[in-house]
Amino acid sequence: MRWLKVMLLSMVTTMAAHGVVSKTALGKMPDGTVIDLYTLKGDGIEASIMTYGARIISIKTADRNGISENVVLGYNNLDAYLADKTTYFGAIVGRYGNRIALGKFSIDGHQYQVPVNNNANSLHGGPMGFDKLVWQAHEVANGVEMTLVSKDGDMGYPGTLTAHVRYTVQHQALRIDYNVSTDKPTVVNLTNHAYFNLSGDPKKNTILNEEIEIPADKYTPVDSGLIPTGELASVEGTPFDFRKLMTIGDRINNNNAQLKIAGGYDHNWVLRGSNGEMKTAARLYDPKSGRVLTVTTTEPGVQFYSGNFLDGAKFGKAGEGHAKNSGLCLETQHFPDSPNRPSFPSTLLKPGENRRSTTIFTFSTQK
Ligand code: GLA
Numbered sequence: 047m048r049w050l051k052v053m054l055l056s057m058v059t060t061m062a063a064h065g066v067v068s069k070t071a072l073g074k075m076p077d078g079t080v081i082d083l084y085t086l087k088g089d090g091i092e093a094s095i096m097t098y099g100a101r102i103i104s105i106k107t108a109d110r111n112g113i114s115e116n117v118v119l120g121y122n123n124l125d126a127y128l129a130d131k132t133t134y135f136g137a138i139v140g141r142y143g144n145r146i147a148l149g150k151f152s153i154d155g156h157q158y159q160v161p162v163n164n165n166a167n168s169l170h171g172g173p174m175g176f177d178k179l180v181w182q183a184h185e186v187a188n189g190v191e192m193t194l195v196s197k198d199g200d201m202g203y204p205g206t207l208t209a210h211v212r213y214t215v216q217h218q219a220l221r222i223d224y225n226v227s228t229d230k231p232t233v234v235n236l237t238n239h240a241y242f243n244l245s246g247d248p249k250k251n252t253i254l255n256e257e258i259e260i261p262a263d264k265y266t267p268v269d270s271g272l273i274p275t276g277e278l279a280s281v282e283g284t285p286f287d288f289r290k291l292m293t294i295g296d297r298i299n300n301n302n303a304q305l306k307i308a309g310g311y312d313h314n315w316v317l318r319g320s321n322g323e324m325k326t327a328a329r330l331y332d333p334k335s336g337r338v339l340t341v342t343t344t345e346p347g348v349q350f351y352s353g354n355f356l357d358g359a360k361f362g363k364a365g366e367g368h369a370k371n372s373g374l375c376l377e378t379q380h381f382p383d384s385p386n387r388p389s390f391p392s393t394l395l396k397p398g399e400n401r402r403s404t405t406i407f408t409f410s411t412q413k
Contacts, residue, residue, distance in 0.1 A: 066215065067185050072096050073124030079180050081124055084190040088215030090114075091409060095213050098127060099177040100192040102136035102213075102240045105220060107409040110336025115246025117337065117409075119373040133356065133368070134239040137177030138211050139170040141196055141203050142393070143237040144314070144349060144382040147273045151385035153204065153231045153394065160202035167271050170239075172201035176209070177239065189214030189221075198230065205230030205397075219408040226401040233385045233393045234401055241353060241373025242339060244332035249367040251334065253352065253374045254295030259329040260288035260350060262315035266381055267304055273383050274390075278316055286313065291331060294352060294374070309354040310371070314347045314381050321346040321380075321391045324404065328376050336411040343378035343405040346391045351375040378405040 072083040075098070083103070086093045092106040092114070104116040120135050121127055127135065142160075149160040149168035161172040170177060181192040191212040198206045205228040212223040224236050245251035265286050266274040281287040285297035285305060298310050305311070319325040327348040330339040341348070351374060358369035384393040395401050 066188050067190060069185070072098075075128075075180060081180065082183060084183060084185070084213075086189050086213065086215045086220070088188070088217055088219070090218040091215050091220060093213065093215060093220045095190055095192070096124075097181050097183050097192065098124065099134075099137035099179065100181045100194070100211050101127070101138070101177070102220075102238065105240075105407070105409075107218065107337065108411065109246065110411040110413060113246075115335075117242055117244050117246060117339070119241040119243060119248055119368055131173075131178075133241075134170060134177050136240045137238070138181075138192070138209075138236055139239050139377075140176040140209065140236040141171045141201065141207060141232070141234055142168070142385075143170055143235045143239075143377065143379055145169050145271075145273055146233075147271070147383050147386055149202070151233060153233070153385075156204070158202060158204060165271050167273060171203075174201060176236070181211075186212060186214065188216065203232055205232035207232060207234060207395075209236060211236070218410060219406050221404065221406045224401070224403045226395065227397075227399065228395050229397050231394060231396050234395045235380045235384065235393050236403075237345075237349075237377040237379040238405065239375055239377060241356075241375055242330060243373045244330060244337040244339060245335050246337075248372040252295075252369070252371040254298065254371050255293065255332075255334070256374075257291045257293050257331045257333065258288055258350070258374075259291040260315050260348065261326050262317050262348075263289070264316040266314045266316065266347075268307060268313065268382075270307055272308060272312060274314065274381060274387065276387055276389065281315075286311075286315075288315075288328075291329070298352065311350050311352040311374075312354060314349045314379070316381075317343070317346055317348060327378050327405075330374075330376070331412060336413060338410045338412050340408045340410070341376050341378065341405065342408070344403045345378040345380065345405065347379050347381045349375065349377040349379055349382070351377065378403075
């Protein structure tokens with residue numbers, strides 16, 4: 047009897063483990079490399095992740111009436127992703143997500159210059175960042191692990207960096223675990239650049255009617271190139287105060303110098319609690335569909351970007367439904383330009399260390 051029970055139990059777990067992840071070929075890179083798509087199914091969530099840029103291409107989850115729809119922006123074919131060099135839809139950005147002033151930093155007295163691709167500054171690891179590379183993938187329990195080896199000198203950064211990014215589904219959540227190591231001192235800041243629109247229909251609804259809460263008392267104001275000035279400014283009495291749930295569009299056009307610089311929100315909030323500790327980064331609510339997204343993370347900051355540079359006209363038919371403010375990013379991260387700001391939590395990674403971090407996107411609904 048006991049062996050029968052053990053056998054049945056192991057059959058059930060095997061079935062469950064295989065049932066949740068499936069793999070198909072999505073398309074080919076110009077050099078013929080096949081891009082695979084992994085579909086992860088949890089209770090009430092279905093997430094699709096491809097090996098090009100380790101990108102989330104869709105997350106389907108139910109609204110308050112039980113209707114499941116995609117809540118992230120994306121394209122329905124690989125070529126559209128290859129043609130789009132600037133939105134970073136769903137991608138893992140790196141080696142340094144967000145900006146480094148003038149693309150310059152120094153480690154142990156050595157000056158490094160990485161390519162500048164955003165006015166005078168370096169953005170998201172340079173013109174051939176991790177979002178544009180093909181990752182190696184293998185199935186794990188309830189998910190997929192993507193691996194990228196970035197060689198010493200890749201995009202100007204020192205050290206061969208090995209990045210493992212594991213996506214798993216648990217109940218109604220998508221969890222991302224990062225584990226990064228290097229063979230020479232380097233700087234690293236990985237994040238996911240998914241654009242959320244909880245309505246399920248970004249053609250009809252922008253995110254301006256969605257509501258957001260960011261439990262942070264401070265944010266990092268920026269200069270005209272979106273580089274932090276170094277100040278940790280209080281959100282009190284500003285349009286950056288999201289300590290209570292606020293409609294995104296309510297103050298976005300206020301006469302505020304920081305909002306003018308970015309054309310909306312494109313700033314880093316300083317999360318409460320320490321670096322490495324799991325905490326809430328944001329809660330997003332769509333009154334129309336009832337969908338709620340709660341973002342928790344071990345990272346010290348979150349970049350809330352309100353999709354200010356999106357432009358539906360840019361990519362022809364493929365860009366339809368991607369108008370200004372049609373999606374927003376919640377990039378859990380270390381602060382921008384940390385390599386040049388000793389007072390910010392450090393992004394330096396040394397040989398023998400592992401940089402581990404976790405971000406969880408949990409979905410639910412509210413009446
Ligand atoms: C980040 C940046 C934005 C913008 C987007 C990509 O979120 O902070 O300024 O560059 O990436 O368009």
